[in-house]
Amino acid sequence: MTAVKLDGRDVADAVRTRLAAAIAALDFVPALHFVRVGENPASVSYVRGKERLAASLGVASQVHVLPEDASQAAVMNIVQTLNADDAVDGILVQLPLPDHLNPDPLLAAIDPAKDVDGLHPINVGRLWGGQDGLFPCTPLGLIAILKHYDLAIEGQHVVIVGRSNLVGKPATALFLREHGTVTVAHSRTRDLAGVCKQADILVAAVGSPAMITPAMVKVGAAVLDVGLTRVDGAIQGDIHPDVWEVAGYLTPMPGGTGRMTTAMLMENTYRAALSRRETQ
Amino acid sequence: MTAVKLDGRDVADAVRTRLAAAIAALDFVPALHFVRVGENPASVSYVRGKERLAASLGVASQVHVLPEDASQAAVMNIVQTLNADDAVDGILVQLPLPDHLNPDPLLAAIDPAKDVDGLHPINVGRLWGGQDGLFPCTPLGLIAILKHYDLAIEGQHVVIVGRSNLVGKPATALFLREHGTVTVAHSRTRDLAGVCKQADILVAAVGSPAMITPAMVKVGAAVLDVGLTRVDGAIQGDIHPDVWEVAGYLTPMPGGTGRMTTAMLMENTYRAALSRRETQ
Numbered sequence: 001m002t003a004v005k006l007d008g009r010d011v012a013d014a015v016r017t018r019l020a021a022a023i024a025a026l027d028f029v030p031a032l033h034f035v036r037v038g039e040n041p042a043s044v045s046y047v048r049g050k051e052r053l054a055a056s057l058g059v060a061s062q063v064h065v066l067p068e069d070a071s072q073a074a075v076m077n078i079v080q081t082l083n084a085d086d087a088v089d090g091i092l093v094q095l096p097l098p099d100h101l102n103p104d105p106l107l108a109a110i111d112p113a114k115d116v117d118g119l120h121p122i123n124v125g126r127l128w129g130g131q132d133g134l135f136p137c138t139p140l141g142l143i144a145i146l147k148h149y150d151l152a153i154e155g156q157h158v159v160i161v162g163r164s165n166l167v168g169k170p171a172t173a174l175f176l177r178e179h180g181t182v183t184v185a186h187s188r189t190r191d192l193a194g195v196c197k198q199a200d201i202l203v204a205a206v207g208s209p210a211m212i213t214p215a216m217v218k219v220g221a222a223v224l225d226v227g228l229t230r231v232d233g234a235i236q237g238d239i240h241p242d243v244w245e246v247a248g249y250l251t252p253m254p255g256g257t258g259r260m261t262t263a264m265l266m267e268n269t270y271r272a273a274l275s276r277r278e279t280q
Numbered sequence: 281m282t283a284v285k286l287d288g289r290d291v292a293d294a295v296r297t298r299l300a301a302a303i304a305a306l307d308f309v310p311a312l313h314f315v316r317v318g319e320n321p322a323s324v325s326y327v328r329g330k331e332r333l334a335a336s337l338g339v340a341s342q343v344h345v346l347p348e349d350a351s352q353a354a355v356m357n358i359v360q361t362l363n364a365d366d367a368v369d370g371i372l373v374q375l376p377l378p379d380h381l382n383p384d385p386l387l388a389a390i391d392p393a394k395d396v397d398g399l400h401p402i403n404v405g406r407l408w409g410g411q412d413g414l415f416p417c418t419p420l421g422l423i424a425i426l427k428h429y430d431l432a433i434e435g436q437h438v439v440i441v442g443r444s445n446l447v448g449k450p451a452t453a454l455f456l457r458e459h460g461t462v463t464v465a466h467s468r469t470r471d472l473a474g475v476c477k478q479a480d481i482l483v484a485a486v487g488s489p490a491m492i493t494p495a496m497v498k499v500g501a502a503v504l505d506v507g508l509t510r511v512d513g514a515i516q517g518d519i520h521p522d523v524w525e526v527a528g529y530l531t532p533m534p535g536g537t538g539r540m541t542t543a544m545l546m547e548n549t550y551r552a553a554l555s556r557r558e559t560q
Contacts, residue, residue, distance in 0.1 A: 120405070121402050122402055155469070169456075173449075176449075181463065181464065181475060183461065183464075188434055
């Protein structure tokens with residue numbers, strides 16, 4: 001068998017069309033501000049992509065660039081300035097930061113109402129508490145892809161490989177909200193192949209090229225590839241290409257989950273902009 | 281085979297002995313304040329038990345009782361008074377509250393530094409973010425029982441039945457911190473028996489008497505019974521008594537996990553009292 005392609009571009013296009021119309025109907029322009037420290041090429045490229053997408057949707061964006069050796073206080077100062085600026089709807093501190101900086105206090109300093117990456121402890125707490133809030137974009141994108149293709153989550157066994165704060169853990173919360181039975185596997189998991197093979201929905205978010213082989217995938221499963229590694233200039237996911245022959249549904253890499261991450265960032269920016277004005 | 285009893289009383293005694301000595305060595309008396317609304321007999325009994333334990337450990341405690349029909353504003357007012365009172369180290373709003381009250385805003389109003397139940401969104405966020413904080417007592421107790429009996433968690437398959445904010449979800453976070461592979465099952469899980477039977481460590485936190493039968497338990501597994509239902513005046517757990525013949529280790533009910541919950545509440549109170557003074 002050959003898996004149906006879960007095309008992140010198509011899903012992202014649908015989100016963008018909906019968002020562009022919703023944003024055009026607003027009587028204000030939502031504003032998204034990026035904080036980037038240093039010139040990490042991947043970060044430069046990610047931020048540029050997000051800026052382009054913002055512009056195409058009618059979201060104003062601005063990038064605040066600090067030198068590679070910027071102090072913790074300097075970054076904190078920008079975050080606080082953006083918190084205080086009523087014209088700013090969303091603040092995104094691009095990760096990873098240089099090693100000498102501690103991201104936790106910076107992420108916790110962002111006004112939770114402007115925290116479009118959903119990494120502030122308050123938003124993490126709301127996510128797990130079953131409340132409304134701003135939640136991480138990549139996991140939101142996974143749910144959106146499955147819903148776009150009408151793939152059921154309720155009652156399905158979802159196996160998530162990787163337990164990062166950005167993907168694995170918030171994805172666990174969101175799949176539980178959708179009534180999936182969720183298993184979180186990771187580097188210490190014994191018999192990873194056996195655990196993965198139980199999955200009706202398999203999410204790989206490790207960053208280890210082609211680590212998920214066909215023998216680890218149940219025939220017909222929906223497989224979502226979040227891992228991303230640059231190997232000799234090419235992008236590789238966590239899913240071995242031969243999994244196309246076993247899975248029922250699979251996201252391509254690139255053109256899969258990554259597309260959805262930036263689309264959901266715009267959705268978060270739109271929601272933050274609305275919700276800040278509603279509560280004023 | 282007959283399971284080894286994981287005696288919550290023994291583990292709680294060890295915690296209490298350690299805590300009593302640590303508290304006696306302080307140059308102040310930690311203060312724990314309870315807010316109880318109405319006269320729900322279980323709540324009255326729980327709070328009384330916690331008060332007694334506090335007294336035996338040298339913790340000062342006080343109960344603020346509001347009438348069954350107290351308004352949301354009245355409860356909020358007490359919480360804010362206790363937040364502002366520098367002599368108060370821990371605040372516990374006893375759940376469940378009467379139906380007309382919304383617990384979420386009340387729990388979110390407690391000063392996170394005094395939140396000894398670990399239910400404030402900030403503490404939930406810190407739990408999932410891998411940071412320090414005050415975390416829910418029942419899940420802390422589960423980990424403490426396993427450690428007391430030298431039962432490994434790393435690499436074990438932990439199945440948690442129930443996804444409540446009080447037990448199932450925070451237990452997931454704590455078992456992941458201990459490097460377990462964690463599956464969260466619940467009422468929508470298909471083949472619950474098959475999922476449970478994979479567990480090296482099985483946690484049942486549903487509140488459905490004797491729902492976990494021997495056929496659902498792997499021979500030799502460690503089984504932790506958190507469910508608690510009063511049936512004709514007797515207390516019943518989620519674990520069927522015949523599981524004693526299959527499991528390797530099992531918590532009795534009563535005398536198992538409940539004992540540990542109150543012990544960990546005192547540990548949280550002690551930690552809150554210390555940490556508030558360190559940061560001043």
